[in-house]
Amino acid sequence: MPNMIEIKNLEKSFGDNQVLKNITEVVKKGQVICVIGPSGSGKSTFLRCLNVLEKPSAGQIIFEGQELTHISEIELNKLRERMGMVFQSFNLFPNMDVINNVKLAPLKVKKDMEEEATQKAGQLLEQVGLADKAEQFPLSLSGGQQQRVAIARALAMDPEVMLFDEPTSALDPEMVGEVLKVMKDLAESGMTMIVVTHEMGFAKEVADQIWFMDEGYIQEKGAPDEFFANPKTSRAKEFLSKIL
């Protein structure tokens, strides 16, 4: 499989606080990577560096052969179209209904025709099981429903990779399943995904690789079966013993 994202010597500091310390990794096309690790270890920052919502302090991000850390704002906008992102707090636009949340970027960024955008948004809502909620406003939906709309919204731009930052952490437990189901379907359809998560069941079942992050490094990585059965580093052992 060809490389989709290459991360080379990535570093990120906020003032004196160095959050990411020299990360070099590769994500291959079609892979599902689950990033796990303790709170404050830099997982969100890492994910946000990948689509340059956070500008790396040093190192390179190479997405399908193109280097991202030194390009213009306009090129960056173009690249972000191809990388979908889903946030812990959904971040739906409360001033428009569900279908317009999904259609907004295709209409304004891709300049799709209205009809085409509506049709596609309808399909995506169907795919996440929310076809009947198209005309509702986000704040009238449950958390699980909002997060599924957010996934549909990201998919509407036809991204080549999807970044998830703890998509189920803000949800009531009974809603976690419906979101994970959508993500699992997406993984099975061949989407490249990088998922920061605390859902170990999902990681075990869906991930091709687990990246264990702590103190700004990827301390350990491996196939889920092996990682969960036999963590090699003491940090990973300690982390797993706490959460399992």
Next chain:
Amino acid sequence: MKSKKIWITLVILIMMLLVPLGKVNAASDGYLQKIKDKGTLVVGTSADYPPYEFTVKQSGKTTYVGLDIEIAKKFAKDLGVKLEIKNMNFDSLLVALETHKVDAVISGMNPTPERQKSVDFSNVYYRGKQYMLINKKDAALYKNIHSFKNKTIGAQAGSLQYDLVKKQMKNNQIKGLAKLNDLVIALESGKVNAVAMEEATAKAFAQNNTSLKVINPEFNVDSSQTGSAMAFPKGATSLVQAANKTIAQIKKKNLINKQYIPLAGKYMTNNSKKNSMWNYWTYFAKGIEHTLIITVVSVFFGFILGVLLALLRLSKSKLGKVIATAYIEFVRGTPLMVQVMFVYFGIGAVIQSLPALLAGIIAVSLNSAAYVAEVIRSGIESIPAGQTEAARSLGMSQTLTYRYVIIPQALKNIWPALGNEFITLIKESSIVSIIGVGDLMYQMQLVQSATYKGVIPIFITMVIYFVMTFGLSKVLGYFEGRMKHA
């Protein structure tokens, strides 16, 4: 050698610019010719000073009358031009003259040496005594300037009387107000014990208000300082000469005593006969119209400019940030009244034809923009960062993000604050009355001086302002409710 020649030429040129041409040759100062060319003589006055100048309503229209106005009419006629009267605060008259907003000032003005430093005066056309107006019930107490130990005396700010009180009644408090009407109200309500004013004016007030009485307090008046004269821009010798010719004719025929004062007296009694407020509803209607025009236009431009300032302040451009911040802080740190005067007299000095209404609108818009900018900025900053991140992660540019995600949400949040600003403007715009814009506040002053009634016009004006602001807040509340449902 050559450079020396250039220097000499330069010096001569500069001297020619510095020396007012009128001093060299009276006929060629150009002032008189300019007025004849444009066909109109613009005269500034402060029309709250009967019998010199005041307003009456003639077939529904506000007309300026009084002995000064008659003189101005004759002067214009002698010049063969039309007369245009500009009404403003007494304090503003000389500034208006210096900044060429008016060609001449005739407003019962005394040619004091201080004033002569900044303007040129005609010969004195009328000399009255300096009187005082007191409450009738105090008639036994107050006889002359020495019977007012530790009392408060009112006088029009910037007037000769103010000066006299200050210099000759050192044991007294002095209260200076811009409008005689306000001083008379202060007298009636006991805020001041007497108001110093010119003889004819004092008599006019007493004649129309039975609770008041005039006394001659026997100020020690230097005759060179009393009397009324017309004022002209410094160096306008051709105008002064022309005015003196007119004044000489008036004096020869004794027109002031024989015609002008009796005529003014007739207007005054007419005024006081029909001084029911109902006769003046057109004044208030005009005032409401102007107040609304100023407010609506200023809200519109203030909003547009405010959005631009807010975006500039939030932009990445350092220079833009500094400019916007400096503007906002400066405007919020200075009184609207000063800004209004600065626009009218300052910018008006560069653009001569800037009408007072436009100047008022510009000043209020510029002022409002600063406040609106801050409201919008806080509205934008109140939108969670996640909204921007979500939009940017979809490939939306900064501009698209603002346009479709941030601004619509921010507007919804700040709608009440913007509505408040609108309501505030209705009230604050009353300040423009000082430059003679015919808003509600200004019309109120006209009605006061026309009817000799102080409090009732204030009360009516207050009620009108309240109805406007309350009505508007209801309308805004209705839309706010609808936006919440959207």
